[in-house]
Amino acid sequence: MTKDVKVPDIGDFSDVPVVSILVGVGDTIAEEDPLIELESDKATMEVPSPAAGKIKEIKLSEGDKVSQGSLILLLEDEGSNGGGADEKPSEEAPKAKSEAPAPAREPTPTAAPAPTAAVTDAGFGKAHASPSVRAFARQLGIDLAQVNGSGRKGRILREDVTRHLTSTAAPAAGAPASGGMGIPPIPAVDFSKFGPVENVEMSRIQKLSGPALHRSWLNIPHVTHDDEADITDLDAYRKEMDTQAKEEGYRVTLLSFVIKASVSALKTNWQFNSSIHPDGDKLVRKHFYNIGFAADTPNGLMVPVIKDADRKGLVEISKELMSLSKAARDGELKSKDMQGATFTISSLGGIGGTSFTPIVNAPEVAILGLTRSKMAPVWNGTEFAPRLMQPLSLSYDHRAVDGALAARFCVTLKTLLGDMRKLMW
Template sequence: MSNTIEVKVPDIGDFSEVEVIEVLVAPGDTVAAEQSLITVESDKASMEIPSSHAGVVKSVMVKVGDKVKQGSVIVQLEAADAKEAGAAKPQAAQPPARQAAAPAVPPAAAEPAEADTRPESGGKPVTVTVPDIGGATDVEVIEIMVAVGDTVAAEQSLITVESDKASMEVPSSHAGVVTAVKVKLGDKVNQGSDIIELRSTGAAPAKAEPAQAKPAAAEPAQRAEPAAAPAVAAASEPPEAAPSSGGAPLASTPPERHSPTEAFAETDVPLRNLPHASPSVRKFARELGVNLASVRGSGAKNRITQDDVRQFVKQALAAGPGPAATMTAEGGGLNVLAWPKVDFAKFGEVEAKPLSRIKKISGANLHRNWVMIPHVTNNDQADITELEALRQALNKENEKSGIKVTMLAFLIKAVVAALKKYPEFNASLDGDNLVYKHYYHIGFAADTPNGLVVPVIRDADKKGIFELAKETAELAKLARDGKLSPSQMQGGCFSISSLGGIGGTDFTPIINAPEVAILGVSRSTHAPVWNGKKFVPRLMLPLSLSYDHRVIDGAAAARFNAYLGALLADFRRIAL
């Protein structure tokens, strides 16, 4: 089979017998080079293994629960042509280099060997930084496992970080009492970034193990396993607690491995049952806004799967707004009928097409927002007769500039003025607190071939009409081309969804959480308006303002919409 390629597990930091926790492809699938095939997990990191070649999967050689190591065959591929198959051997060396960086845990675990060479005495302040993480940069902090006042042991995990391929825990290089936490969830960190400050209680116990770690810096998980077993056996918890820790980020696990039961007893570190899930499941949960700490895992060692996340979301949506937002996996909900299963093909010809990635993500977010937020919509109309005349005059005067002023630019400017007058619309709920923002970043819905996305105009209050028109046009083009970066869709305070170029009289736009309001704009039409003496034709623009009734009451929404209409009717009011 000259055109058959065996894709093998590359160099994964000398780990042995890592467990397959997800199989991401099936026979018949077409895969691209660098596409993830399986997810494996050691005791400190889960990572996805990519394909070294493109082709069609002939057979999958592993299953969930299998133990694999470097050189284990994952899949057999039918290469696109014999030339690609012939290139299998030299190319097989490339993924190992890539994956050597993915399980960034080995260097992290070995870091104490170097860190502990610094002289210190009891009570000395120490800053713990991110060690070598295999060349990965700007990895995101997805969990913080300690707080100010906690006592930590050397090798105890402090934070969990995640790249696009692996999540990993970063341990402490010293023992002591935490005096400051220097990172927060969502931060991007690199090698050398400060994690915590602590008051050292002495690092003598921590120095013994790193001495062994230095010649085998890439084997922390392998060395840890023998010590972990007595730790679990000696713990006062029932035996069932052992599987629940597995490879999960338990704050107590590293100190137990370092000094099985004594370290835990002496430092009194709290046992924190943090969620046990692979990087792809964590990403899936974040896209749906699910807190994995509330999800019960059904996989091996209580691992959380994508099906567990889906089931949790179904329960939360069925439970309705309010309490559902903090509902745990054990909670109940409304008794709703199951989604109907229908064989559509028996009624006629059908064609199934997968949803685009944008629609899958935005659909889940919209569903959550609709169910969790008590929406109310206020409908009003704005007389834009003079504003439309001004817009046309500006475009005629600036034909040569290439910038076309749209009604959206005027809407953004008017919305900013309204947000300044009614600041509760420029806020977000954070638990029992209402966070008022002193910046004005305005999002606008952009229609693309793959679905709606919401680019954000930053600091709209500092920009003029022409600058707003130019930036909205540029962002809309990037959206249509699929080139918007995540940063260009973040930080919005208020959103505008305009259907003016398509049609409709009014609609109920869905609030883009964590915002508390959104403006829907429909197509303007000429209508007879009574001016006190007679009916005259005026160009009227429908405004549909949806608002979060937990934050905004009906009277405030009516005032906001009326004020916005007044600004659009006489744009000179913007200067007041």
């Protein structure tokens, strides 16, 4: 007793390419298990099985184009004679496996790992994951049957696939660094063949921050929005404050104002002050405002945190910036001084540049980059006038923030920095 399984109603689509076959001949499947994956334009869909049974024959291949009614496979009813393998699994299952047309799907333990073998494993098709996650795992050669899902009802998320890859493919200490994410490692080169060289040990901070930055870059879909703020009037006022501050032993920098303005922008656009929930289905909205700032030290980059920045004025923020920066340079920062940030600012203003792409410091969802301000001619409606313009580079996690919201955040920030009176509201 066999049943023809055909492509069901897929809407107005026709001649849709088959991008993946998620099962194999001999597999025993349950009702609603995914069979194939179709892709039309930018939409990907899985075709589920209408019934339980054992796959007798697959009638199409990857790359074939199908429409509603196209034959996918022949399904043998579990209760038929042909399904007797279920009655004697210990005797029949090995035989069925040996007769399968592609036994290489299950490599022996001594064989070298093969990504194609992993992704065609029967368990892959039964895994609880979305089409995009399946495509992502297949690209990396990850068997979803081996991945633990952290989403709702055990659903496998993209982060779970990445975590599995990192945990199973982490190089041993001292091994050459690989590209990660299934990317082939950069080949080792003997540079001494071309001239004198020396190996310089990375600082402890670089060794610790490097993997964290790599993890954030691999896990977060980064987008960077560039803009400029007119800080002509603000900088004039800042210089007045700084002159008085010097007499009291501290300095007032542009960063103090940016922190104050950022808090106001975060309150207006709360998504930037959130984190993605571990289940991937919601955002964790934070009702506190801790602003991290990148500090350049002799030992590498460190990120101290201004706690409860929304409750502090410009003078208090300026003094805390100076105190934490000094502690960072002197190697005296405590772990609590670098924890709990909800938003980070990385300033290269004292060095130069016009823009850059700062890496989001997960689990935060955004980071603001500042480069050196410059005097530029700006049209005021009548003529071009010289104005001091501050470049802004906002990187964000596109899962939590879209482009329109990022643009609104920068408009809010520009408005606040352009009129310092609004910082007092």
